[in-house]
Amino acid sequence: MDLQLPPPRLRERRFDVGDKQVRVLLGHDCLDEAAEAFAALDADRFVIVTxxxxxxxxxxxxxxxxEQSAPTLLLSHPPGEDHKNLATLSRFIDLALDFGVTRRSVVLAVGGGIPGNVAGLLAGLLFRGLxxxxFPTTVIAACDSVISAKQAVNTAxxxxxxxxxxxxxxxxxxxxxxxLGSxxxxxxxxxxxxKNALALEPGQIPRLRRLLRPGADYTPAELAEIFELSLDVKGRVLLEDPLEKGVGVLLEYGHTVGHALELAGAGTGRGPxxxxxxxxxxxxxxMAAAARIAHRLGMLDSAAVGVHEELIDQAGVCRCLTVGLSPEAVMQHIEFDNKRGYQRHRAGEIPMVLLEALGAAAHPAQHYLTPVPRTEVLAAVHELLRQGKECAKGCESRV
Ligand SMILES: NC(=O)c1ccc[n+]([C@@H]2O[C@H](COP(=O)([O-])OP(=O)(O)OC[C@H]3O[C@@H](n4cnc5c(N)ncnc54)[C@H](O)[C@@H]3O)[C@@H](O)[C@H]2O)c1
Ligand SMILES: [Zn+2]
Ligand SMILES: [Zn+2]
Structure with a gap:
């Protein structure tokens, strides 16, 4: 007789960052199991950052x-990028020390990428490493920011x-x-x-075509699949490049113009x-801007640009999100992009990850950053913002 076992409540995965193996437990409606798993870390104190x-x-x-396994301090900041900064971090350091953290304590990030990064830096700094x-609660955090050793906060x-x-x-x-996220x-x-699929693993594109929906009403099972796709790529990259400075730079595809769009919206009431x-x-x-630039520079064919457009549309993102942003503000933030200095580059050039084909980044001078004339970047930003203004009102992207 076949014994029908119920599916296990938790799925377990592992990935390596350098010589460190990280355990990932994945489940659905399993807060008690989460508390048990954290309790097994045998901490003398927990500091939750949320x-x-x-x-x-x-x-x-x-x-x-x-609290049933160790004294627990709950540190919370208002949501948003404006609070991912040194002021929040400094306040939390003092509160954690007042609470009596020791080298046996555990810092637990509960939330999206923002409290995740604040917690990561707090843990990295206290006693040179707690x-x-x-416990990521957004797709970005679960599929991206927690699968990394990088921790950082913003400055002005x-x-x-x-x-x-x-x-x-x-x-x-x-x-x-x-x-539960919006x-x-x-x-x-x-x-x-x-982004991972376009820059590193185009073999995933057919599965993404099947999964993505502009309304983004994903079930937990679909989210699990999206997580597995991300872990496949990021786990492979981290094994080879735990500091994300070599091939890991490809994970920054789309981020040069992207970060600038994000920051240009901050402080205008349209910020993250x-x-x-x-x-x-x-x-x-x-990524749409980077694909356009690569095409204009004769590196990427129009079919590959089309795949970018198709997946971005299917993911439900529209250019009208940029309405209200000024090209000057966007360019100003691009100039301060944190990829500057990986390589020498001339004044008037902006280093960017550009593709020659899907999954094949250009790597001039054995690096993955292509120097792009500022004028080309400016043209792409203008085009993006112009197309944004053309979008019909009530676009699904804004909901
Ligand atoms: N390697 C890395 O460290 C890395 C990688 C990718 C992104 N990041 C960082 O992550 C940040 C973006 O992450 P994010 O989008 O998760 O931001 P976030 O932490 O601000 O979360 C987005 C919003 O969702 C809310 N929220 C979170 N979980 C929720 C839930 N379950 N239900 C309802 N609302 C919920 C939050 O309060 C917040 O308003 C950026 O600062 C980015 O730089 C870091
Ligand atoms: Zn990112
Ligand atoms: Zn739109």
Missing amino acids: DDTVRGVVSGKLAGLL RLAH HAKNTVGLYHPPEMIFIDLGVVA PRDLRSGTCETV GTTGVRHGEAVALG
Whole structure:
């Protein structure tokens, strides 16, 4: 007689960052199991870093469960990129020390990529490195930011300018919690998976065509599939390049123009966390710009540009998200992009990841950054913003 076993509640994956193996547990509606898994880290104290929205959704409950195994401090900041900064970090360092953290304590990030990065830096700095665990609650965090050792906060100059490398011990993903995110945030997260496929693994494109929907109403099972696609690519990259400075730079495809779109929206009431351009949406539009630039420079054929457009449309991101942004503000942020200095580049040139074909980045001078004349970047930004103004009102992208 065949014994029909129920499917296991949790799926387990692992990936390597240098010589460190990171354990990932993946489930659905499994907060008790998450608390058990974190308790097994045998911490003398937990410091949860979260934002004020996620606190109400899940961090409060998780803190209550963790309190049963060790004293737990809940540190929360208002949501949004404006709070991913040194002021938040400094405040949290003092509060964690007041709470009595020791080398046996664990910093637990509960939330999207923003509290995740603040927590990562907090863990990396306290006693030169406390253990870090993640409970990501957005697609971006689950599929992208937690699968990395990079931790950074923003300064007034640019995004992610102050940081360090500090890989997590473990990651626990409750897809039921991730699915609670807004369509904008789910959409934003899937764009990073699209980026991985375009820049590194075009073999994933047929599966993405089947999975992506502009409405971004993904089920936990679909989110699990999107996670697996991301882990496939990022896990492979991190094995080869844990510091993301070699082939890992390709993960920054679309981010030169993307980061600038994101930051140009900040402070205008259209910044991230409000109604502006989300990180992944900005990356999608940044990839559209990069593809256009590569095409104009004679590197990328129009069919490959078409695949970019198709997947970005199918992910539900439209150029009208840029309405209200000025090309000058976008260019100013591009000038401060954090990829400057990987290579010498001449004044008037902007280093960018550009593709010669899907999954094949150009690598001039054995590096993956192509120097692009500033005028070409400016033309692509103008085109992007012009097309944005042409979009009909009520576009699904903005919901
Ligand atoms: N390697 C890396 O470290 C890396 C990689 C990718 C992105 N990032 C960073 O991640 C950040 C973007 O991440 P993000 O989009 O997750 O931002 P985020 O943390 O601000 O989350 C987006 C919004 O969703 C809300 N939210 C989170 N989980 C929710 C849930 N389950 N239900 C309802 N609302 C929820 C948050 O309160 C917030 O308003 C950027 O700062 C980016 O630089 C870092
Ligand atoms: Zn990104
Ligand atoms: Zn639109």
